[in-house]
Amino acid sequence: MSQYDLLIIGGGPSGLSAGIYAARANLKTLIIERGILGGQIANTDLVENYPGFPEIITGPQLTELFEKQATKFGVEIEYTEVREITKKGELFLVKTSDDEEYTSHAVILSTGSDPNKLQVPGEKEFAGKGVSYCAVCDANFFRDLVVAVAGGGDAAVEEGLYLTKFVKKLYIIHRRDELRAQKIIQDRAFKNPKVEFVWDSVVTKVFGDKLMKGLEVKNVKTGEQKELECDGLFVYIGSTPNSCLVTLPVKKDSIGHIITNEYMETKTPGLYAIGDLRKCPLRQIVTAASDGAIAAQYAEKYIESLAFESESS
Secondary structure: EEEEEEEEEEOOOHHHHHHHHHHHHOOOEEEEOOOOHHHHHHHHHOEEEOOOOOOOHHHHHHHHHHHHHHEEEOOOEEEOEEEEEEOOOEEEEEEEEOOOOEEOOOOEEEEEEEEEOOOOEEEOEEEOEEEEOOHHHHHHOOOOEEEEEEOOHHHHHHHHHOOOOOOOEEEEEOOOOOOOOHHHHHHHHHHOOOOEEEEEEEEEEHHHHHHHEEEEEEOOOOOOOEEEOOOEEEEEEOOOEEOOOOOOOOOOOOOEEEEEOOOOOOOOOOOOOOHEOOOOOOOOHHHHHHHHHHHHHHHHHHHHHHHHHHOOO
């Protein structure tokens, strides 16, 4: 059993930021990541709005810089999946899928979120055979083909614009008659000759043979249905927080985001939630990094209070 001052579950921007601040405070810190570091930004082509980078940087490049900074200060990183988090007295016990056990005085949850599915016929059957949730991962497979994006927010339009570097034509299917993406991103999409918008519409079916061949699309205002011939569908309709792992006392909203106070504290002393997992008004890399810094700062104070109580007793 390995002992740490602080365990951070998840290695996205918020978790890596927490690790940097914790390690600089001389806390023995471990980040446990089930996949790849960076979370959603590891699959993001261009990052234009993170302060300090006037020249565009890619998500993987920014992730690499976060990792270098964290490990420079002594953060350890393990790649495995957490199965259980319990607390006995003042110690947390974290068990992983490879039967390892870790203890710590505090835990920061940075487990992020997973992309929502359309839940329509054919989506599951053609996942990996035309249906994708990551343009950066899969764009090259659709070179000179016709694809569609479902969604109208920042991620949908940004990733759609990235796809236009590869594809012959791109449909953006949105259930409203205007986009929710930032104005500067909208302007780029409207000016791109490869992009065609399908307004007031939703995908109702994905069809094909061995590979996806097209979509059935329904106009939500008129009820009219039509088919779109296309070779791929990229889905960007929001995400669901990965909070089902948490069985300790916490407060959640109706979707599953963990509700914290301004110090990132949950109802369980020593347990913090940050980044996309947390209920917050804005989900950006910069706000995730801020969450991590705050959580680490107050985790340090919490651990110091435990030490003081132990010395006083």
